[in-house]
Amino acid sequence: MLNNKINKRMLILAAVIFVQCIYITLMFGINKQGFHSDELWNYGFANSTAGTHIFKEDIGDVPKNTDSWQSSQLLRDYITVDKSEIFNYSAIYYNATQDYNPPLGYMMLHFICAMFPGKWSKWYCFALNIICFVIM
Incomplete structure (x- = not known):
């Protein structure tokens, strides 16, 4: 007893x-308040179909998007999922090959972001972290 x-x-x-x-x-x-660069790169690697970097080519250090003014839409496109990019896991896999982290985290984040095309929230990645915390 x-x-x-x-x-x-x-x-x-x-x-x-x-x-x-x-x-x-x-x-x-x-x-x-605010974000570390790695937090936003997670969104970019998970959602960008234009490569891993906005201002340089993926191969080499050749600059891109630096010869003219870029609107905030370029950054928004980098971290959000467009309707034509939903569940484009080949782009995510390519982006992951350019990084040291395994692709599973990016793929799970893309899955969450794909539920809200054209939208961005800090809570997408944060919710994924909380779920992983609970599971582990």
Whole structure:
């Protein structure tokens, strides 16, 4: 009987700690201001069909898109999924070959972004991180 009470208390303690971790993670996401370059590159590698870099060619250091003013649409196209790009996993695989990270994370992020074509939110990648945290 005493052993069951200890196990129940340990289970409750583990659940409380788990909920607190999720809460702290969500508060971090809500209060986050600004982005590290790697965070935006995740979206670019997961969603861009024009290559991994906006301002240089993928092979070599040949500049591109630097000879004229570029609108914000260029950046938006880099990090969002267009209706014609939905589930284009060959582009994601190519982008992953240009990076050190395995393609599965980019493919999962693309799957989430493909549910909202033309839209962008920090919560797409953040939700993926929370799901992986819960699973692991």
